[in-house]
Amino acid sequence: xxxxxxxVILFEDILARNKKAxxxxxxxxNEAFMNTGVQESGATPPYASTxxxxxxxxxxxxxxxxxxxxxxxxxxxxKSLFLATANPAYPADFxxxxxxxxxxxxxxxxxxxSDCMRGWRHDAGDAASISKLATDCGYWPLYTIRVKDGIPTxxxxxxxDIDKEKFVxxxxxxxxxxxxxxxRFMEKEIDEIIYFTEQRNLKLKGLIEQFGAEKPVDFYKVxxxxxxxxxxxxxxxxxxxxxxxxxxxxxxxTVATAIAGNNIIYVNNTSCAEVSTSKDxxxxxxxxxVHHLFESGATIADGISTTYKILKAKGLYKxxxxxxxxxxxxxxxxxxxxxxxxxxxxxxxxxxxxxxxLANQK
Amino acid sequence: MSIEPMKLFFKxxxxxxxxxxxxxxxxxxxVTQTDPDVVCAFPITPQTQSVEGLSDVVHQGRLxxxxxxxESELAAISYSTAACAAGARTFTATASQGYLLMSEGLPxxxxxxxxxxxxxxxxxFNAPNISIWNSWEYVITDYGWNCIxxxxxxxxxxASILSVMISDNSLFPTMFVHDGFIISHSVQKLWLTPDEIVxxxxxxxxxxxxxxxxxxxxxxxxxxxxFMEGRMGLDVAKKSVLNVMKKSxxxxxKATGRHYNLIxxxxxxxSSKTAFITMxxxxxxxxxxxxxxxxxxxxxxxxxxxxxxxxxxxxxQEHNIxxxxxxxxxxxxxxxLPPFSTSIATALYPLNTIFRSFIVGLGGRDVTRxxxxxxxxxxxxxxxxxxxxxxxxxxxxxxNKIHEVDL
Numbered sequence: 202x203x204x205x206x207x208x209v210i211l212f213e214d215i216l217a218r219n220k221k222a223x224x225x226x227x228x229x230x231n232e233a234f235m236n237t238g239v240q241e242s243g244a245t246p247p248y249a250s251t252x253x254x255x256x257x258x259x260x261x262x263x264x265x266x267x268x269x270x271x272x273x274x275x276x277x278x279x280k281s282l283f284l285a286t287a288n289p290a291y292p293a294d295f296x297x298x299x300x301x302x303x304x305x306x307x308x309x310x311x312x313x314x315s316d317c318m319r320g321w322r323h324d325a326g327d328a329a330s331i332s333k334l335a336t337d338c339g340y341w342p343l344y345t346i347r348v349k350d351g352i353p354t355x356x357x358x359x360x361x362d363i364d365k366e367k368f369v370x371x372x373x374x375x376x377x378x379x380x381x382x383x384x385r386f387m388e389k390e391i392d393e394i395i396y397f398t399e400q401r402n403l404k405l406k407g408l409i410e411q412f413g414a415e416k417p418v419d420f421y422k423v424x425x426x427x428x429x430x431x432x433x434x435x436x437x438x439x440x441x442x443x444x445x446x447x448x449x450x451x452x453x454x455t456v457a458t459a460i461a462g463n464n465i466i467y468v469n470n471t472s473c474a475e476v477s478t479s480k481d482x483x484x485x486x487x488x489x490x491v492h493h494l495f496e497s498g499a500t501i502a503d504g505i506s507t508t509y510k511i512l513k514a515k516g517l518y519k520x521x522x523x524x525x526x527x528x529x530x531x532x533x534x535x536x537x538x539x540x541x542x543x544x545x546x547x548x549x550x551x552x553x554x555x556x557x558x559l560a561n562q563k
Numbered sequence: 564m565s566i567e568p569m570k571l572f573f574k575x576x577x578x579x580x581x582x583x584x585x586x587x588x589x590x591x592x593x594v595t596q597t598d599p600d601v602v603c604a605f606p607i608t609p610q611t612q613s614v615e616g617l618s619d620v621v622h623q624g625r626l627x628x629x630x631x632x633x634e635s636e637l638a639a640i641s642y643s644t645a646a647c648a649a650g651a652r653t654f655t656a657t658a659s660q661g662y663l664l665m666s667e668g669l670p671x672x673x674x675x676x677x678x679x680x681x682x683x684x685x686x687x688f689n690a691p692n693i694s695i696w697n698s699w700e701y702v703i704t705d706y707g708w709n710c711i712x713x714x715x716x717x718x719x720x721x722a723s724i725l726s727v728m729i730s731d732n733s734l735f736p737t738m739f740v741h742d743g744f745i746i747s748h749s750v751q752k753l754w755l756t757p758d759e760i761v762x763x764x765x766x767x768x769x770x771x772x773x774x775x776x777x778x779x780x781x782x783x784x785x786x787x788x789x790f791m792e793g794r795m796g797l798d799v800a801k802k803s804v805l806n807v808m809k810k811s812x813x814x815x816x817k818a819t820g821r822h823y824n825l826i827x828x829x830x831x832x833x834s835s836k837t838a839f840i841t842m843x844x845x846x847x848x849x850x851x852x853x854x855x856x857x858x859x860x861x862x863x864x865x866x867x868x869x870x871x872x873x874x875x876x877x878x879x880q881e882h883n884i885x886x887x888x889x890x891x892x893x894x895x896x897x898x899x900l901p902p903f904s905t906s907i908a909t910a911l912y913p914l915n916t917i918f919r920s921f922i923v924g925l926g927g928r929d930v931t932r933x934x935x936x937x938x939x940x941x942x943x944x945x946x947x948x949x950x951x952x953x954x955x956x957x958x959x960x961x962x963n964k965i966h967e968v969d970l
Contacts, residue, residue, distance in 0.1 A: 463775055463778075464775045465775065466773060466774075466775065475783070475784065476784045478783075479780050479783025479784050480783065480784050480785070480786065481784075481785050481786055481788065481789050482789070484779075484780035484783055486778070486780060487778060488775060488778050489773050489774060489775055489777075489778050489779060489781070490778075490779075490780050490781070490783070491645070491648075491773055491780075491781040491782060492780075492781065492782040492783055492784075493641060493644065493645070493668075493671060493782055494641065494667055494668060494671070496637075497637065497638070497641035497668065500633065500638045500641040500642050500645070501641055501642075501644075501645040502645075503642065503645075504601070504603070504631075504641070504642040504643070504644075504645030504646040504649065505645050505646070505648075505649045505773060507601065507629050507631065507646065508600065508601055508629070508645070508646040508649035508650060508651040509649060509650075510629070511600050511601060511627075511628065511629040511651065512600060512649075512650055512651060514627065515600065515627050517600070517650075517767070518650070520775075520776075523774075523775050540634055540635065540638070541634075541638055541641070543634075544633060544634040544638060548631070548633075
């Protein structure tokens with residue numbers, strides 16, 4: 202088989218596009234309820250130790266699967282939807298995807314890997330290398346799905362092949378899997394984690410085969426030196442040293458600054474990023490930022506975006522409709538917030554046409 | 564497909580129109596006239612036709628608004644709160660279980676001071692059975708919303724306009740309530756107000772919104788050092804709302820000729836110095852019963868939240884009312900009194916007025932004139948505040964026996 206062709210996407214080309222997302226929904230996945238103290242969530246991988254599913258002598262951590270959150274959205278039959286996984290350890294890919302999402306019509310959902318050194322039990326200094334390893338070992342593949350008129354088109358960047366050696370190294374690097382190695386080597390459980398990851402990747406490869414783009418490898422070219430530092434978040438915030446969400450917010454805001462300037466509204470579900478950037482009168486945000494409930498953020502983001510469009514259509518708002526980014530942790534996307542995310546994603550992904558109706562009304 | 568009764572609202576209403584329609588469509592029409600920008604709700608009987616009517620005026624092009632169907636009531640209240648905070652005049656509606664499901668989102672528009680309006684078609688909530696018929700579910704919780712209660716279709720139509728005025732002028736969300744089915748689904752006569760007058764009564768005013776022009780944090784985390792200041796700030800701000808309501812009632816009365824008060828009274832200077840106190844659709848029935856029972860009066864609460872306790876005290880004192888018969892369509896399994904009666908009792912505390920509370924009409928049961936007779940008779944022998952202060956009325960105990968009633 203010949204080498205799959207690369208689709209090189211230049212950041213400048215994305216910026217030049219005359220398109221705009223209604224809402225970008227961004228899930229930073231740290232694989233447990235970290236904000237409340239490392240409780241198990243739908244995003245927790247099998248056999249990971251959490252405070253509500255500790256790696257015990259009889260039961261070795263989480264019994265269950267890590268839900269696949271992104272691919273099912275590809276098959277809801279939406280009109281215009283951008284879906285992707287990302288990893289801040291691959292900043293060019295991450296930033297390219299955020300830009301691509303914001304500059305695509307309809308709506309977008311990006312699920313990004315987000316290291317949590319406290320919850321995963323490793324040194325703060327290891328965050329970047331562990332994040333990189335996650336994709337390199339095949340645990341966190343980086344792929345993109347562009348849905349147009351109900352048909353998904355899959356493409357990928359890397360991380361679809363399992364490297365077993367690296368995978369074991371990945372598991373060993375974190376305290377949350379320590380019980381699988383000591384005091385007894387739990388071969389069956391380790392094999393099972395790898396097996397289920399492999400099965401998921403097989404499914405992805407199958408989807409790429411069936412719904413793949415002509416050039417299936419997306420390669421974002423972002424010259425970070427030409428980008429101005431982000432202007433949305435003050436440097437002061439309460440995130441832990443080495444927090445993956447910090448990397449996510451910084452890279453996201455850099456792209457958002459380049460695209461939206463300050464014409465942007467952020468919505469945050471209850472999560473680490475929420476509590477650590479909004480405390481008392483020392484909020485970290487330089488742009489409007491909204492927190493409503495644990496689960497409702499996606500709906501709030503949709504509501505704000507639609508409001509600006511209808512006010513503009515009625516002549517009650519003169520400015521440019523602002524960009525809206527919704528940030529949620531895994532609880533507010535996988536679990537309690539799923540209903541809201543799913544519905545808002547589908548509403549906003551077909552609202553392009555609805556806007557035309559609104560604009561044409563006299 | 565257009566909804567027949569809504570057709571009246573498709574043309575500019577230039578003169579007052581006398582017509583007849585059900586409460587829900589009357590509300591849909593009234594809301595249309597206030598020119599909302601966003602309408603968002605989830606269907607639940609008996610609320611549904613109000614939003615059906617609104618979707619009709621939007622989809623037929625009469626009203627320029629975003630009509631958004633969401634996936635649940637918690638999403639509806641979240642969406643509406645966000646839209647209103649972002650600057651849209653926003654309407655939503657619900658009932659019963661929907662109101663309970665909204666609960667988590669109900670305190671937020673109060674905390675954010677957004678002038679949202681919501682219609683409630685009052686309906687029982689499930690336990691031990693599902694009932695889609697009328698009870699007062701809205702009195703069991705209080706998250707700081709303004710609340711006005713309507714007796715008939717005319718009042719609920721007017722309330723749909725008044726609520727926008729009250730919300731905009733107080734910057735607190737307002738719910739307006741009519742009894743499910745009894746008002747929401749019954750055809751009654753009413754006068755429609757000309758569009759021009761509604762426009763003048765409900766101008767869109769600038770206010771603080773979520774906007775890039777004024778960056779700020781909405782709903783962020785506060786430590787124990789700050790939370791109480793926020794709560795007390797809301798309480799202080801609430802103090803002026805009854806005055807805002809009064810002014811809105813006055814302004815509305817001057818413009819339309821239909822005058823309302825926080826509390827309305829009938830025949831209070833009667834020989835028995837006794838009066839009913841209640842709200843909603845029962846009042847009309849009591850008033851017609853009173854034509855043959857001139858020895859008893861009626862106090863009708865129109866503004867339920869904030870509770871107009873000073874006005875109530877003044878009324879009871881000025882008319883030397885000695886006994887009050889509270890009629891309430893909700894119960895409390897734990898408290899000394901059901902919720903509405905608790906508010907009345909708190910207001911009456913310094914006055915030593917004697918009262919009893921009668922729980923009637925739960926789950927849509929008819930409240931009959933016989934029951935008014937019975938409460939009147941029972942009240943004659945009540946001369947103190949001892950024993951249980953409430954009783955259920957109109958409940959079947961056995962085949963030939965109604966609870967606490969000798970036939």
